Amino acid sequence: MLSQRLVLRAPHEEDIDALTDLANNAAIATMVSRMPHPYTVNDAADFVRRTKNGGIGKSVYAITKAENGEFLGCCGLEPHDNDADTLEIGYWLGEPHWNKGYGTEAAHALIDMAFRSREITQIDARCRVTNIGSRRVIQKCGFQFQGSGMASSLAMHSMVPVEWYRLDRKTWMSLKSWGDMR
Secondary structure, eight states: OBOSSEEEEOOOGGGHHHHHHHHOOHHHHTTSTTOOSSOOHHHHHHHHHHHHTTSSOSOEEEEEETTTOOEEEEEEEEEETTEEEEEEEEEEEOGGGTTSSHHHHHHHHHHHHHHHHSOOSEEEEEEETTOHHHHHHHHHTTOEEEEEEEEEETTTTEEEEEEEEEEEHHHHHHHHHTGGGO
8 A cells, every 4th residue: 555655565574673673662662552562573573473364453554665665663454342334543653753744644545545445434543642643643634532531551551541533434535525635
């Protein structure tokens, strides 16, 4: 899947070193619900293996630069609570790649692909209440605030406060009709 500056593709073995290097960062792991910390080479290899075998789902992507293939992070979509009409989006970028618009660009590409290729009515997103960058990506993509609650964090070994957002198909279609003005 292509965007202006990015290629979203399946993670593979060649990503393991970069994945380990970028994901072994508490600033990332504490914001992502299912990422352990510390993050080891074995964690990265297991992630790539489970992704390849379908153990994580079929919609998990490495975020890479189109110009040189550099690994930047990961994103994905998964069914939400046995609701066939709803997917949940998730994403993370390595800290050196923050504040460059890559998260928003990857999320736009993933959202567009999901609404164009699946019969879903909505996509949900959650972020830690302290994750200002992720909240900004969610808002730039047109998601609307739904509420707050608690979610588990593997790295924190506890529940953490999160905000929940939703983008429905009608809103997405309206945003797409505006073109690149979003």
